[in-house]
Amino acid sequence: MTPYELGLLESDLNYLQIELPEPAWATKWDVTNRSQNIRIMDNDTFAVKTSGTNSWNSVVCNRICDHLKIQIFNRGNCLRIGFAQKPLANGDNCTKNAATYILTTDGRTYRGSDIAVYTDAISNWSIVESVYDREKKEISFIVDGRNCGVAQKDVTGDLFPIVEMYSPDTCIKLLT
Secondary structure (H helix, E strand, O other), rough: HHHHHHHHHHHHHHHHOOOOOOOOOOOOEEEEOOOOOOOEEEEOOOEEOOOOOOOOEEEEOOOOOOEEEEEEEEEOOOOEEEEOOOOOOOOOOOHHHOEEEEEEOOOOEOOOEEEOOOOOOOOOOOOOEEEEEEOOEEEEEEOOEEEEEEEEEOOOOOOEEEEEEEEOOOOOEEOO
């Protein structure tokens, strides 16, 4: 996406939305904890990888929570959604961290470097949810309203929702 196209998209998003007072606890992307190639727009809910090469760039939510829901506008080559037990520093790759729990758009899950086939590939326009059940100590994912089942067990601790984008022009909207 060119800077001009990004400006038009941001303008359209702002035009179509009704401004409502937002609760202080609202989940947003943390503009201070993101890779430099990711642009945050639309009241800190829309994220676009605007530049760079094919490499992982992350954006983290502003608070610990047990649910993340996004819509994928452009998944690019690959996109990761899930949780990390600590906010990742800019440039960190979440799969190098054993305390991350990720679903990729090719349908695989990661727990650190452990990989498993989990569901079908996820396409553009899909709505994807990450759910952390603290009582059961499980993480599951919901894709377009379909619960894909338990992806990770024996999960403990506070988790930050995270998304990683691989290729430029990857676009997502935070719905949580």
